[in-house]
Each structure stands twice: as C-alpha cells, then as structure tokens.
Amino acid sequence: MIAVLGVSGSIAAYRAADLARDLMRAGFTVRVCLTDAAQKFVTPVLFETLTGQPCLTDTFEEPQTGRMAHIDWARQADVIVVAPATANTINRLAQGLADDMLTTIALAATCPLVVAPAMNPQMYASDQVRRSMETLASRAAMIVQPSEGDVACGEHGQGKLASNAEIATAVLGVVERGKILAGKHILITSGPTQEPIDDVRYLSNRSSGKMGAALARAAQILGARVTVVSGPVKVSYPLQAEVTRVQTADQMLEACLLLGKDADIIIGAAAVADYRPASHVAGKLRRSSEPISLELVPNPDVIASLSEAFPAAAVIGFAAEPNPELEVARAKLVRKGLVAIVANDVGNTAIGFDSDQNELILVTKVGEPISSGVQSKLSCALWLFERLVPLTAD
Numbered sequence: 359m360i361a362v363l364g365v366s367g368s369i370a371a372y373r374a375a376d377l378a379r380d381l382m383r384a385g386f387t388v389r390v391c392l393t394d395a396a397q398k399f400v401t402p403v404l405f406e407t408l409t410g411q412p413c414l415t416d417t418f419e420e421p422q423t424g425r426m427a428h429i430d431w432a433r434q435a436d437v438i439v440v441a442p443a444t445a446n447t448i449n450r451l452a453q454g455l456a457d458d459m460l461t462t463i464a465l466a467a468t469c470p471l472v473v474a475p476a477m478n479p480q481m482y483a484s485d486q487v488r489r490s491m492e493t494l495a496s497r498a499a500m501i502v503q504p505s506e507g508d509v510a511c512g513e514h515g516q517g518k519l520a521s522n523a524e525i526a527t528a529v530l531g532v533v534e535r536g537k538i539l540a541g542k543h544i545l546i547t548s549g550p551t552q553e554p555i556d557d558v559r560y561l562s563n564r565s566s567g568k569m570g571a572a573l574a575r576a577a578q579i580l581g582a583r584v585t586v587v588s589g590p591v592k593v594s595y596p597l598q599a600e601v602t603r604v605q606t607a608d609q610m611l612e613a614c615l616l617l618g619k620d621a622d623i624i625i626g627a628a629a630v631a632d633y634r635p636a637s638h639v640a641g642k643l644r645r646s647s648e649p650i651s652l653e654l655v656p657n658p659d660v661i662a663s664l665s666e667a668f669p670a671a672a673v674i675g676f677a678a679e680p681n682p683e684l685e686v687a688r689a690k691l692v693r694k695g696l697v698a699i700v701a702n703d704v705g706n707t708a709i710g711f712d713s714d715q716n717e718l719i720l721v722t723k724v725g726e727p728i729s730s731g732v733q734s735k736l737s738c739a740l741w742l743f744e745r746l747v748p749l750t751a752d
C-alpha cells in the first residue's frame with residue numbers, strides 16, 4: 359500500500375517525520391511531497407533517508423525520466439495524507455488548484471484524502487478555512503480535527519496538529535473503508551424519467567440525479583464497481599462509473615435488465631414515472647380552444663421487476679415518502695422483494711430534490727426505521743452503504 363504524505367509550511371512540519379515512520383510501521387510505502395514553504399522547516403533529505411523513497415518538491419521533477427511523477431504518484435497512491443495542512447494548502451485543495459506538486463498530485467488522484475490541519479486558532483476559525491474544510495468533507499475527504507491547546511505563536515485555542523496516532527488511525531480507517539464493497543458490482547438507477555407526450559413535450563418530475571450521483575461516488579469510495587442507469591440529468595457521475603443514459607421508464611428497465619445480470623446490489627434511486635401517455639403523438643399537439651385529456655397507462659415497476667429478474671441481488675428501493683408508515687413500508691418491501699426501503703422527504707425544500715443535502719430513513723425487515731440525520735448527499739450515501747453491507751452479505 360502506498361501513502362503519499364503531503365507536508366505543507368507549518369511549524370508542525372517536523373512532526374511529519376515521525377508520522378512517515380508510523381505509516382511505514384502500519385504497512386505503507388510512504389512517498390513524501392513538500393510544498394515550497396514546508397522546505398523552510400524540513401528537507402527532502404530527511405524524508406528520503408527515513409522512507410527510502412524520493413521526496414518530491416517541484417511539479418517538474420521526474421524521478422523516473424519520461425514519466426510524469428504527479429500522475430504516477432496520484433495513480434499509485436492508496437491514500438493521500440496532508441499533514442500538517444496549512445490554511446493556504448487547505449484553501450487551494452478545496453478550490454482544485456494545481457499550482458505545486460502536492461496540489462497537482464491531489465487533484466489527479468482518485469484515492470481517499472486525509473487532511474490534518476495545523477494553524478493559528480484565528481486562521482482555523484476563519485470562514486474561508488471552514489468553508490474549504492466543508493468543501494473537502496463534502497467530497498469525502500477525512501478531516502482529522504486539530505486539538506485545542508497552546509500553539510507555537512503563543513495563543514491558546516484549536517489549531518494544534520492532531521496526534522500522529524489519530525492521523526494514522528484516520529488513514530487506516532479510510533483505506534479500510536475502501537475495501538468494504540471491494541469486488542462488488544453495484545447498479546444504481548438515478549434521475550427522473552421523461553415520458554413523451556409528443557415530439558416536444560413530456561411528463562417528468564423534479565429529480566436532479568444528485569442522490570444517484572452521490573450513491574455512485576460513495577459506492578466507489580467503498581471499493582465497488584459501479585454502473586449507473588440514468589434518466590436525463592445535468593449532474594455528473596464519477597468518471598470511473600459505467601453510465602448508460604435513458605429517457606423513459608421502459609428504457610430504464612431494459613438497460614437495467616441488460617446491465618444488472620451480475621450485480622450484487624441494485625439501488626433504485628431514480629424517480630421513475632408511474633404513468634406514461636397511452637400514445638405518443640408524432641410531431642406537436644396543436645393548440646385548440648377545446649379541453650383535451652391525456653390518457654395515461656401504468657409504467658413497469660422497475661425496481662420490483664429487477665428484484666424478480668435478479669433474485670441473487672440485494673435490491674433496495676427509494677421512496678419519496680416523508681413519514682413512512684412502518685407497516686406500509688414493510689408490506690411494500692415484501693411485495694417487491696426488497697432488502698430495504700429508503701424513504702426521503704422530497705417535499706422539504708431544504709433536502710430532497712435538487713438539494714445538496716438529504717435525510718434518509720432506512721426501513722428494513724426488522725427493527726425500527728433509522729434516520730441518517732440531515733447531511734450532504736454524499737455523507738447520506740456513505741451512511742446508507744455502511745448500513746446496507748451487513749444486510750446484503752451473502
């Protein structure tokens with residue numbers, strides 16, 4: 359396992375030497391990257407001697423001629439740890455800047471990121487640093503909170519780099535988390551469906567696909583292979599996911615039947631239209647002064663059909679129900695052959711459709727429903743998978 363240890367320009371940079379050794383003892387090959395400011399406190403020679411690996415400081419350094427080190431290191435890393443992380447580096451990571459070797463590696467990497475801030479308490483309490491940490495956390499970075507105490511500048515407050523034991527534990531935790539769904543194939547339906555009325559109009563709903571995208575990202579963070587079947591949405595799915603775009607409920611079912619054959623877990627997060635127009639008018643329905651009525655016919659129940667078609671898969675349905683009645687939800691669960699139903703209150707504008715936040719209520723075959731609390735959709739998705747894994751173990 360390879361850990362890239364990024365060290366930025368904090369007085370606590372000297373602590374990174376011991377942290378490198380702790381990570382090596384925990385089984386990592388440690389590759390260190392220093393920012394320019396970090397080199398005012400510690401030197402590459404120190405880390406090269408301790409780790410037996412090259413220590414990078416400059417974006418254009420190439421320990422192996424002809425190989426771009428920032429890409430090699432990013433691809434090969436199992437985890438990136440920035441400790442100590444200065445206010446400056448935290449803000450740059452959050453903005454996605456790539457103006458030195460450390461931020462370039464971090465931006466190019468897909469592995470988990472652990473950030474251990476160390477700074478003056480006023481800097482740590484600043485809106486900018488808070489917002490940047492929230493941004494990083496919303497992308498599933500693990501923040502190892504600094505402790506409270508006397509800091510080097512003589513002030514007292516929160517800003518002292520966490521202990522090396524806490525940082526190493528967080529690193530091991532995120533690496534272990536990446537194995538939870540290793541070897542599993544997860545199929546996720548996402549977004550709305552559009553059911554054509556004529557060539558220019560359709561029936562649809564307000565689903566944005568953000569929850570489906572968060573589920574896809576979370577499943578990847580936990581180590582799964584991810585397939586998404588998505589209705590028309592603007593949201594982006596993780597690049598490593600296999601994404602099939604569809605328009606109607608019929609197309610969604612057809613794609614899922616094709617792609618879900620070896621799925622271990624199927625999650626129906628799409629807001630599939632229950633009905634579609636009985637006929638599709640070619641061209642455009644013309645205006646008239648007379649009322650018209652639209653005849654609707656039921657769409658296939660995508661999630662129930664998938665559960666029937668793939669009995670070996672654990673199938674989980676989403677339900678847009680604010681307060682799921684336990685008995686009703688359980689009856690639905692049994693009727694559709696599901697392992698669990700996840701209810702969410704799409705009527706609440708602070709969460710649900712198009713919001714970046716959500717609150718999930720998980721209803722399973724036994725016990726009381728449990729709530730995720732209001733969190734980012736990615737955190738909700740991680741919360742959900744961590745609870746689904748024991749239910750879906752074969």
Ligand SMILES: Cc1cc2nc3c(=O)[nH]c(=O)nc-3n(C[C@H](O)[C@H](O)[C@H](O)COP(=O)(O)O)c2cc1C
Pocket residue numbers: 365366367368369370393394395396443444445446447448476477478481
């Ligand atoms: C003696 C000294 C100690 C510093 N300690 C910290 C620190 O603990 N945390 C921090 O955010 N900045 C600290 N700074 C300021 C950073 O070094 C400065 O913001 C620098 O631009 C950070 O660059 P980097 O993030 O690329 O490493 C310190 C500066 C000096 C001169």
